[in-house]
Amino acid sequence: MVPLISRRRFGKAICALAVMAGTQRTGSAAEDKASVPSPHPDAKPIVYPQTKRDTVVETQFGVSVPDPYRWLEGEPRTDADVASWIDTQRRFTTQHLSHLPARDVFRRSLVSTFDYERVGIPQRSGGRYFFTRRAGGQNQPLLVMRDAAGQERILLDPATWSTDGTVAFAEWRASRDGKRVAYAVQDGGSDWRTIRVLDVATGKETSDVVQWARMTQIAWANDGSGFYYSRYPEPKPEVSDTTGLINHAIYFHRIGTPQADDTLFFATPSKPARVNSAGLTPDGRYMIIYSTDDLVHADVSVVDLDQRDQSPRTLIENSPDRWSVIGNVGTKLLLKATKGPERSKIVSVDLASSEPVFIDVVPEQDAHLTGAYIVGDRILAIYFVDVKFEVRRLRLDGSPDGVVKLPGMGSVHAVSGEPGNREAFILYGSFNQAETVYKYDVETGQLVAWVEPAIGADLASVTVEQRFFHSKDGTRVPMFIARRKDTVGPVPNLLTGYGAFGLMMPPAYSAMLTPWILQGGAVAFPNIRGGGEYGTTWHEAGRGLKKQNGFDDMIAAAEYLHASKIAPPNGIAIYGDSAGGLMVGAVVNQRPDLFGAALPSVGVMDMLRFDRFTGGALWLGEYGNPAREEDFRNLLSYSPYHNVKPGRHYPAILVTTGEADNRVVPTHSFKYIAALQALDLGPRPRLLRVDTGAGHGMGKPTTKVIEEAADMLAFAAHWTGLEIRR
Numbered sequence: 037m038v039p040l041i042s043r044r045r046f047g048k049a050i051c052a053l054a055v056m057a058g059t060q061r062t063g064s065a066a067e068d069k070a071s072v073p074s075p076h077p078d079a080k081p082i083v084y085p086q087t088k089r090d091t092v093v094e095t096q097f098g099v100s101v102p103d104p105y106r107w108l109e110g111e112p113r114t115d116a117d118v119a120s121w122i123d124t125q126r127r128f129t130t131q132h133l134s135h136l137p138a139r140d141v142f143r144r145s146l147v148s149t150f151d152y153e154r155v156g157i158p159q160r161s162g163g164r165y166f167f168t169r170r171a172g173g174q175n176q177p178l179l180v181m182r183d184a185a186g187q188e189r190i191l192l193d194p195a196t197w198s199t200d201g202t203v204a205f206a207e208w209r210a211s212r213d214g215k216r217v218a219y220a221v222q223d224g225g226s227d228w229r230t231i232r233v234l235d236v237a238t239g240k241e242t243s244d245v246v247q248w249a250r251m252t253q254i255a256w257a258n259d260g261s262g263f264y265y266s267r268y269p270e271p272k273p274e275v276s277d278t279t280g281l282i283n284h285a286i287y288f289h290r291i292g293t294p295q296a297d298d299t300l301f302f303a304t305p306s307k308p309a310r311v312n313s314a315g316l317t318p319d320g321r322y323m324i325i326y327s328t329d330d331l332v333h334a335d336v337s338v339v340d341l342d343q344r345d346q347s348p349r350t351l352i353e354n355s356p357d358r359w360s361v362i363g364n365v366g367t368k369l370l371l372k373a374t375k376g377p378e379r380s381k382i383v384s385v386d387l388a389s390s391e392p393v394f395i396d397v398v399p400e401q402d403a404h405l406t407g408a409y410i411v412g413d414r415i416l417a418i419y420f421v422d423v424k425f426e427v428r429r430l431r432l433d434g435s436p437d438g439v440v441k442l443p444g445m446g447s448v449h450a451v452s453g454e455p456g457n458r459e460a461f462i463l464y465g466s467f468n469q470a471e472t473v474y475k476y477d478v479e480t481g482q483l484v485a486w487v488e489p490a491i492g493a494d495l496a497s498v499t500v501e502q503r504f505f506h507s508k509d510g511t512r513v514p515m516f517i518a519r520r521k522d523t524v525g526p527v528p529n530l531l532t533g534y535g536a537f538g539l540m541m542p543p544a545y546s547a548m549l550t551p552w553i554l555q556g557g558a559v560a561f562p563n564i565r566g567g568g569e570y571g572t573t574w575h576e577a578g579r580g581l582k583k584q585n586g587f588d589d590m591i592a593a594a595e596y597l598h599a600s601k602i603a604p605p606n607g608i609a610i611y612g613d614s615a616g617g618l619m620v621g622a623v624v625n626q627r628p629d630l631f632g633a634a635l636p637s638v639g640v641m642d643m644l645r646f647d648r649f650t651g652g653a654l655w656l657g658e659y660g661n662p663a664r665e666e667d668f669r670n671l672l673s674y675s676p677y678h679n680v681k682p683g684r685h686y687p688a689i690l691v692t693t694g695e696a697d698n699r700v701v702p703t704h705s706f707k708y709i710a711a712l713q714a715l716d717l718g719p720r721p722r723l724l725r726v727d728t729g730a731g732h733g734m735g736k737p738t739t740k741v742i743e744e745a746a747d748m749l750a751f752a753a754h755w756t757g758l759e760i761r762r
Contacts, residue, residue: 162214175201175737201737258320330657411453535566536615621676643675685718
C-alpha cells in the first residue's frame, strides 16, 4: 500500500510579460489576430483564430503580472464565449492536421501496436483470480474472474455502458471471500467516481451506489460486510467543477444500505485541504490511513479493527520523510521508510507495544528501494540500480536470500501476493516487450508467464541502450534510447520526460511511441531530476526552488542527442504530459532552437494560479506556493504561459488537452496557446487539440487514444523530417 502519489534570470520573465501585455505584432488591445509566414514559400501565411485580450493585471510582491487571457478560465458549459473559442480552435486545428498525410500511416501502425491482450495483475480472493483484460480493439478493459478450475467468466464489460467508450471502470477491489466486487465508474475522463457493487455468483449489481468518491482506494472489511472509501462532500450545483476541493474524508459503506447511512470514519476538519485514503493489511486486521497535503509526504495512522476501540493511532506525524506500509506479520508492521537525503530502508514496529519503536529490518542498500511485498514467508524488495529494476529476495528478518531473475532490462510495474501464500504475480515489460504477467513461486524460485500477450508489431526489431550525459551543473543523468536495430546515422528523435513528484521513468513498452521507432525514428527517455530514479535526493534536486535543474537536464539531453549525431539538426520533437507538459512548455521557452516540434499534453502552464483549480493546491509541496515571494519569483521565472518570448523562432507546437480534465484543467492549455498564437514566434504553427469526452488520460477509450496519437506523431514527423514508409 502506498499513499495517494543555475536558474534563468527573473528579468527575462518580466520582459516577456511586458510584451505579452501590449507589444503585439498585429491586432489591438481588444483582440489578437496573429499571422506568421509559412516555412513553405508557395504557401499562404498562417492566420490564427482571433482571441480577445483583456487588461487584467495583478501586482504581487511589487511585480505587475499581466493575465490577458484570464477570461479563458471560464467554464465552457456555462460560458458561451469560451465554448465558442474552443470550437473555433478545434476547427482550425482539424483543418491544419488534415493536410498531414502521415496521419493514416500512423493510425494503422497504432492499431497494430495497441493490438495485444493487456492483462492486469491478478487479485486472489476466495480461491478465485480477479483481473482486467483488454484486447487490442477494445476501448475499455473487461473485469474477468478465473476460478480454481481455470474457467473464466466476464464480470464487467464497460463497452455496454456507453456508445463511444467514454464511460470506464477505474478503481476496483474484490471482497476477501471473492463473493463481491466493488468498482468505481468514471465518466468522460472525470476524476469523480461512482462506486457500485457486483454480486459475483449472479453477475448482477446490488442496490449499492456511492457517489462523489475521488482520489480513493476501496478497502473491504474482513467479513465482507462493506468497504471503506474516500470522498468529498457533494458539490453544490452552483460550484464549478474546476473549483478547489476541500474536506476529503474516509467513510464506511455497509452493503445493502443507502449512502446517506454511511459512517464517517476519518476526517481532518482542521486541515480541510488534506487528502485521506485508507487501505487494509493483507490479513484485514489493521487499517492504514494516509493523510497528505502534497501527495508526497503523509501522516500515517493505524486502526486495529479487531479491537472495540477503533480510534486511529498515529504512527507518523509531520515527518519530512516518506513512509508507506508494506504489510504485517502478526502485530509487527513492516514499513518502507525514505529517511534522510538518499535511499529507503525497511523498518518494523510492534503495534502491541504502547509506544511505537521503529527497528531497522533492511538498512539502506547500494540502490534505491521502490517497493516491497510480503509473499509467503519472504519479502520481495524492488530496487532500482541505475534506472534498471532488480527484485531481491529477503527473509522476514531482513537477511538476503537471492534475487528473482527477470527476463531482461525492463520494468516491474506491479507485484501481488500475500503472507502465507507462496504464489506471487509480477507484471513486467520493456521498450521491446509488452506488459506480461508472470507467476512466481517463492519456494522454488520459478518464474513463468501466466499470460503472454501476442502483439501485432515487430518488437524484435527494437533495440534499447542506456547512455549517460552531463547536465548544466555537471550532474550525470541517465537516458534510455530505443530505435530499430537497422537504424544508421542521425534520425528524428522523440524526446520525452517527466521529472516531478518523485515518479520514475524506467524502460516500459509504449504502444503510442513504438510506431515512431518502427518508422525509423528514435525515442529518448532521459531520467531527469524531479523524478525518483535515484531516491529522495534526485526528487529534491528537481522540485520547488530547484525545479530549473530538471529543465536543464532536458535541455542537456537534447544537446547530447545533437552533439552525438543521434538526432539531426531540427530533428527533435519534445513530448510530455501533465507535469511533463509543464516541462515541455518551460524548456521550449528557454531553448526553442533545439527542437523542430513540441507536444505538450495536459500540461500545467500557469504556475501562478495552478493552486486555484480542483486539486491544484495539493501540488504546492512540489512546485512551491505562488503566495510566498521566493516561490512566486521562481515560478514566474519558468511558468510557460508567462515566458513566451517573441522575436525567436519557436518549433511547431501541438498542445493537447481533454475537455473534461478536472485534474489539470484545460484552462492551462487554453491560456498557453493563446499566448503562443499572439506573438511573432516564427513561421511554424502553434495549434490546440481539444478532445471531447476525455479527461486527464485515465479511462480514455482506445479509439480516442489512437486518434490523438496519430495526430501527434504525424505532426512531429512532418516538422522533424521523419521519412514515412507507407
